[in-house]
Amino acid sequence: MSQGRLIPRDRSAHPVAYDPQYKTSVTRSPSLPLLSLESTPTEETGPRFGHSDLGALDHDLIRNWTKGKAEAIGERILVHGRVTDETGRGIPGALVEVWQANAGGRYRHKKDGYLAPLDPNFGGAGRCLSDESGAYAFFTIKPGAYPWPNRGNDWRPAHIHFALSGPCFGQRLITQMYFEGDPLIHRCPIAATVKDRGQLDSLMAPLDMSQARPLDHLAYRFDIVLRGRRQAWFENRPEGM
Amino acid sequence: MVQKLTQWRETPSQTAGPYVHLGLMPTWAGNAGAYEKELGQSPIAEGAKGEVIEIAGQVLDGTGWPLRDALIESWQADAAGRFPGTEGADPAVSGFCRFAIDPESAEFTLRTVKPGAVSLPDGRVQSPHIALWIVARGINMGLQTRIYFEDADRDADPVLSRIEQRDRVETLIAKPQGDGRYRFDIRLQGPGETVFLDM
Numbered sequence A: 001m002s003q004g005r006l007i008p009r010d011r012s013a014h015p016v017a018y019d020p021q022y023k024t025s026v027t028r029s030p031s032l033p034l035l036s037l038e039s040t041p042t043e044e045t046g047p048r049f050g051h052s053d054l055g056a057l058d059h060d061l062i063r064n065w066t067k068g069k070a071e072a073i074g075e076r077i078l079v080h081g082r083v084t085d086e087t088g089r090g091i092p093g094a095l096v097e098v099w100q101a102n103a104g105g106r107y108r109h110k111k112d113g114y115l116a117p118l119d120p121n122f123g124g125a126g127r128c129l130s131d132e133s134g135a136y137a138f139f140t141i142k143p144g145a146y147p148w149p150n151r152g153n154d155w156r157p158a159h160i161h162f163a164l165s166g167p168c169f170g171q172r173l174i175t176q177m178y179f180e181g182d183p184l185i186h187r188c189p190i191a192a193t194v195k196d197r198g199q200l201d202s203l204m205a206p207l208d209m210s211q212a213r214p215l216d217h218l219a220y221r222f223d224i225v226l227r228g229r230r231q232a233w234f235e236n237r238p239e240g241m
Numbered sequence B: 001m002v003q004k005l006t007q008w009r010e011t012p013s014q015t016a017g018p019y020v021h022l023g024l025m026p027t028w029a030g031n032a033g034a035y036e037k038e039l040g041q042s043p044i045a046e047g048a049k050g051e052v053i054e055i056a057g058q059v060l061d062g063t064g065w066p067l068r069d070a071l072i073e074s075w076q077a078d079a080a081g082r083f084p085g086t087e088g089a090d091p092a093v094s095g096f097c098r099f100a101i102d103p104e105s106a107e108f109t110l111r112t113v114k115p116g117a118v119s120l121p122d123g124r125v126q127s128p129h130i131a132l133w134i135v136a137r138g139i140n141m142g143l144q145t146r147i148y149f150e151d152a153d154r155d156a157d158p159v160l161s162r163i164e165q166r167d168r169v170e171t172l173i174a175k176p177q178g179d180g181r182y183r184f185d186i187r188l189q190g191p192g193e194t195v196f197l198d199m
Helices: A197-201 B018-026 B166-172
Strands: A003-006 A076-085 A095-099 A125-129 A135-141 A147-149 A154-156 A158-167 A173-179 A218-222 A225-226 A229-231 B053-058 B073-077 B096-100 B106-111 B130-135 B145-149 B175-176 B181-183
Touching: A095 B018, A125 A135, A125 B018, A158 A225, A158 B018, A173 A225, B018 B073, B053 B073, B073 B106, B096 B106, B145 B166, B166 B175
Parallel strands: A076 A218, A076 A225, B053 B181, B145 B175
Antiparallel strands: A003 A229, A076 A135, A095 A125, A095 A158, A147 A154, A158 A173, B053 B106, B073 B096, B073 B130, B130 B145, B175 B181
């Protein structure tokens, strides 16, 4: 039995496109409805990435900017979890790409001019492939909160950006991981674009002492669910018949 | 009580933010050398079969202002309509590209081969097209759309045929400019709003 169409997206699981509290979304959100259709091979195929695409330190943001010569400043953490689909199956070989601010809340990006200094030993980007069970892990430092121009005094909670690529281009997802207990999460208009409280909770990674290493690093767990596919029971027939 | 239906909900999207290039296109962000190999630098390698084309355009917001911080990913079939990774596909076509907006011209450029028509398992045929996924600050969930070509047969395409307002089909069609160059602007909102897909 082969795999069938992608499971149609449940848009209530996701943020609203237009949210006046997140001001940039006001002019960048489509005002007409999306055209919803069954997926085709265009969405059901996608680029494949292999271990030969990745460098040995790509998963280690503490050391990858200096190629292992020096370590980044900040609270050392392991971020790990599983990438599964909506049916609960692990997705092996998923490309997990992350980027984040440094411990002071500054991004190493030509457009970030926040007054917090760059850490000469921190780049802020990492990537890895999930293993056979869908598990992935990174070493990094906990990013700092930072202010941003939106309402009069908005601050982003500490967060790590995640970009996920499964086997299908239609599964592509970008999201942000927050840290359990951060009081800025519930003041953040970007987090608040997710209207379903349970879904917003699913972006908050709990402290996971089972994976923390004594005298070295703490750990946070962040599981990720991508779109799934139906089983192809009787699908080789024209649509609607 | 009925049996319990176990299913997981997709992780919610969040905006890619203004610094998405740091993670996905580090050289563009000013961090050349962060990775030995950046992914999605070109959808084609030397020797790719078919017509090499260049598609340029802008991403415009609801006021008509061009975005400079967007990042776009593209995915397409080879010149024979086969997706990379499937049987018989052109090994010189990876089909995948990441591109950003030039800060001076506020334009993106995608250099690739013109894809072929794609046959579906049920016998229908999709006209030549390139799938796009657009992310930026202020876009809370990546936007899916497609580029079709004015100089290719599009009559039977199963996606285009489902667009009710026929004049909106034009928003998905790249216009030839000569010498293999095409124009394709993306309007996020307002007059001429691009048809975005949920597929």
